[in-house]
Amino acid sequence: MAQIKSELGRDAVILHTRRLKKGGVMGFFGKEVIEITAGVEATAQAMVPVPEVKMPPARPVLTDGDSKMTAVQLELGTMRKLLEQVLHKIPLQEEKKSPVFAMLEQNDIDGQIAAELVREAAKTKFPAGIHFTEDQAVLEVLRTYLQRIEGITVLPNATKTVAFIGPTGVGKTTTIAKLAANFAIKEGYKVALITADTYRISAVEQLKTYADIIGVPIEIVYTPDELKLAIQRHQDKQLILIDTAGRSPKNQYQLGELQDLLEINPYIEVHLVLSMTTKYKEALDIVHNFSGCSPQKFLFTKLDEARNIGTMLNLLYQFPVTLSYVATGQNVPDDIELADPGKLMNLILKE
Ligand SMILES: Nc1nc2c(ncn2[C@@H]2O[C@H](COP(=O)(O)OP(=O)(O)O)[C@@H](O)[C@H]2O)c(=O)[nH]1
Ligand SMILES: [Mg+2]
Structure with a gap:
């Protein structure tokens, strides 16, 4: 629905769906595709004047990368490669x-x-x-494999909601502070922060301090319902960034809680934050364990501390996700940039 609505607008409805297999041998290994016919009701379109959306120049537009990656797709990606x-x-x-x-x-x-x-x-x-x-x-x-890059697309007349998930200590909160400062101060968008990381007082304080400095509102939420309300309260913003508690990939209960939190709204874009200092095998475990939260994008931190970007390449080779930003140090707001294939290639060639 998110993809349909992004293409056809809010009034789009599904008219027909059908499943079919493409390619494959004897029904095996064929890719199951779902054909969806959607349309916009003429009356709805005639009655609701569509506001003209003025796109700022050179801003990335929504692409297929915006469709949510399901846990199944993640698993299929790995299985295909294994096969x-x-x-x-x-x-x-x-x-x-x-x-x-x-x-x-x-x-x-x-x-x-x-x-x-x-x-x-x-x-x-x-x-x-x-x-x-x-x-x-x-x-x-x-x-x-480094071409699928897309940052956060903010539109002047819509509210983009983005949640950041990942293990403890990878740099989620710092990354959110960097992005909030860049979008609010440098680009002049209306931004709000929400933190669901209420396990430690220091975690709330950390983001609150950044919010005060940047001059953006912050909400603290304890339950999925509170998150829903907080998102509703900030529909006048162009960007809502949600911080979550670092989850141990080994703790399925915590992961389930996180999933419940994110399921309240299918429009939440989920970025899985991974540290470049994580070994490939560990990173694989993390991706599998967080796959239930359907991350659409990977965001890599601590490029400055990593020996190389092998882990990033291995993951992008395995999973059909989009790469968003890379963080390159502890400085807020400077040490973050949209991933750049040329620069990443140079890192591989530097030795
Ligand atoms: N070197 C380096 N440190 C980072 C980067 N991003 C975050 N950090 C540091 O990693 C530590 C944990 O960051 P934090 O944002 O609290 O992680 P969280 O638990 O995922 O929210 C802090 O000391 C940050 O300054 C980065 O890109 N490079
Ligand atoms: Mg944090």
Whole structure:
């Protein structure tokens, strides 16, 4: 519905849906797609004047990346990759001898993924007239996994609500302060903060201090109902940022609570915050454990402390999510930027 409404407006209704399989062998491995026919009722459209939305220049627009990633999609993404890996197990040994393979491994890109990138590059047909060496071709393929980038899209006449989830200490609260300052002070949007992190008094105080300095309102909520009301109270804002308690990925009860909190409103855009200092295998566990909260975007912090961005690449290779911002230090509000494929590629090539 969120995607339909973003394309057709608030009055859009679903007229018809049907499930079908595309591709695949004997009904297996086919991608199930859902075809949705939607429309806008003529009367509703005629009666409600649609306000003209003036888009500020050079602001990212809504794309497919905005559709919510479900836990199932997350799992399917991993399963597809696993299957491909099993099916191609033997030839992968050859790819491991490629000179570029060592460079990828030095960047902590998972061996299996590095081998697949090498194989993908060998199969890729680049546009006529472009001749890449093997190394360059692999890097070009790698770059395609860094293309899905989209920050927070704020529209002048709508309220964008974004929640940040992730383990304790990854930098959620600091990131929210940075984003709030940038959107409110630098870009002049009306911003409100909501914190659901009421487990520690210091956590509330931390965000409250930032809110006071930036000059934006802050609400403290203890239950899903309170969160709902707080969001309703701030419908005059263009951006609402929600801080959540750092959840232990091992604690399913806490994760369930977080899920309940986020399910109150399907329009909440969920960013999973991950630290670049986390090892790949740990990060995989975190992504799986938080998948119930359907994160649409990954936001990486502590790039300044990381040896390389291998973990980021491994995750983006595995999951069909969008990359939003990268945080590069402790300074509020400066140490954050929209992810940039060129800069990220340079980090891989620096050694
Ligand atoms: N080096 C570095 N430290 C960061 C970054 N982002 C946050 N931090 C620090 O990480 C610690 C935990 O941050 P906090 O926002 O409280 O994490 P939360 O528990 O996820 O809300 C604080 O000391 C922050 O200053 C970053 O990008 N780089
Ligand atoms: Mg916090």
